[in-house]
Amino acid sequence: MTEQESGGLARLRRAADHTQETFVKAFRQESARLGVAAAVSVRQLRRWESETPPPLPHPGQQAVLEAIFGIPLAEMGFDVPGHRVTVAAPISDAGEVKRRTFVADAGALAAAAPLPAAPGPRIGTADLGRLRERLDGLYQTDHTAGSVPASTQAERIESEITRALSSASYTSGVGRELQTMLAELHGHRAWYGYDGGRIVEGRAACMEGLAAAQLVDNPLLQVSVLETLVLLAVKAGRSWEAASAVENAYRLATQAGAGATVLLVIALRDANVATHAGDLSGARRALSRAVSYQRRADGDTDMPNWAKFVGPFEVDYATADMYVRADQPKRAVPFLRAAVRGIGGGLARNSASYRVKLADVLLAAGEVDEACAEVGGVLDTWGGIASPRLLGKVHDFQRAAGVVDSPTARECVARIRETV
Structure with missing residues (x-):
């Protein structure tokens, strides 16, 4: 503790885990909540903390300080004139006390403010x-x-x-x-x-x-939850909920000044909603936005962890999904091949999922040998991934290949049965 920060207000500020700069910000926020026209600068805060006696805050500042710390101004070390002293008394007291009151002992509030009531290890x-x-x-x-x-x-x-x-x-x-x-x-x-x-x-x-x-x-954290809610809502057949989640994600990201990578994730979820709703024009618009965001994503210097998985391969995959929904598997194939090539080895689960998706589309396009080769590549590393969704995709391919009259398909189905 420095000599310049030895007063009661400084101790309260530190106990609340504030620097002088963060306290000024908290003071401004509390002032806005209270609807009080009051502010404080770092310079003024230093005077309150270092001078003896400290300069008396004006009534608006007093209201904010007492709201932040939950104790009367007099107990913060200020010399308060009698007509501005606040006391601890029940707010329903019908006596002569008409000034602002506190609901508990001020000293106890000051001691307990920064910590939970229950004792326990220090974190x-x-x-x-x-x-x-x-x-x-x-x-x-x-x-x-x-x-x-x-x-x-x-x-x-x-x-x-x-x-x-x-x-x-x-x-x-x-x-x-x-x-x-x-x-x-x-x-x-x-x-x-x-x-x-x-x-x-x-x-x-x-x-x-x-x-x-x-x-x-934390608006960006809300966006991260909303982008998963989109997938869940689509799977549950709640298209209106998925569309609303996309809309709210865009709103929150814009308010937070999110970078292109976060916006890219939202655009891909937007394309996902439109594709599953059969709105192929809407899907193309969302994918056009995704391409635009992807071009700017390299300039992002600080992105949340949940958005780091995204890349050009996701755009290719979403484009292929749109063509599959439009019953044009042959047009989807080059986009899926590009997605599989571009995803890289660090995303093993998604890479395997992409390869099974490519195998599905190749099988639908009549390319049985290549389809089975892709699934074979997934089975080569099967023991290292435990994902129910990926397992379901492999079983879907197994059923589709099981009706194909081809030695390669029969061999692939048998290997799936043995491995999975």
């Missing part, structure tokens, strides 16, 4: 770093090994975070980050629900994720 920034590393690792697990092992890891992390929020001690900043991580975990669980065919569970996780992201005021 600090180092603990957050370890949790963040494990949380970010879920993407890698899901992309390389599938949603089944990723879901198991996510359950452990979620249990630790909820336990910490319920019983540990932490500053307000750490608590906010823990809640942000919990919102992200809900988003992960939503995806695992989609990948596992558990649509009801996935939608429930989306609702939890949206609520949690709103509570921490």
